[in-house]
Amino acid sequence: MSDLPTALTAEHAAIFGYGIAGAHLTGAAQDAARAAEAAHRARRDALLLLLAGTPTSAPPAAPVYALPFPVTDGPSALRLAIHLEERTAAVWQRTLGTTTGDQRRMSLDALTDCAVRATRWRKAAGVNPATVPLPGTT
């Protein structure tokens, strides 16, 4: 069985998290948070569509997801954004080993997008280096 339901849960959580992060960001960072949230919504919708054609049930979104640390200002919101992308990347990375064909391609695209956004957020937060050697394994 693939890890696609787990990936869907991670996307639900990322969408929730960006709602929190975006509220504490301004200007270009807030725009980037909204774009990231839209990207995760698009991935969630694609997953819902995919799982609708299989016997696997799609886990619904929870009303609230626990945050890894209190998010109270811009710097903590940037840290949350980095965390959301790293966690989602990790889930998609594992999915690569349980999928083939188009589903694996979808997983690879998702992993790559998460890794690139994590790098952008690290740059915005002044984290150096902004890259990690093996995204999805940290």
Added chain:
Amino acid sequence: MPVRTWVNDGWTRRSLLTAAVAGLGLGATAACGIFDDEPPTPPDPDPLEPLLAGTIALADRYDATIAALPELTTRLTPVRDAHRTHATELARMIGKPLPSSSPAATSSAPADAAAAVAALRTAEQQAQRAAADACLAASAKRAPVLGSIAASRATHVEVLS
């Protein structure tokens, strides 16, 4: 003298092959003692070998650029180190020792920092596609690490932009 091809001469490819194989069979029978001593056919090269070679070459290219343009050291060193990590991972998956670098082959770094970064960015884009193709073609066991390598190269494009 008319030129006749094997097609309109009544010969078919199959009949030619049959004749060739029959001849080979006679020869093989006569020389079976020689064939007995032939070493076993070496296994096919691992499909990740080209990716490993390209990864080492890319890391060497960063070394050459850093040597020629020390002002890029801080920016390029983490990326170079990532490629070395990828090479180690690829060699581990293939099941062979990590080959040594060949920096002599990559001594032609651009003299201008902006041109050097642009050239590396193009190389990363190509390398990302190579790793993505390898990931999509790989076994379930190998796909996650290859996906991480492809994603890593996309982030390199980002920091070189």
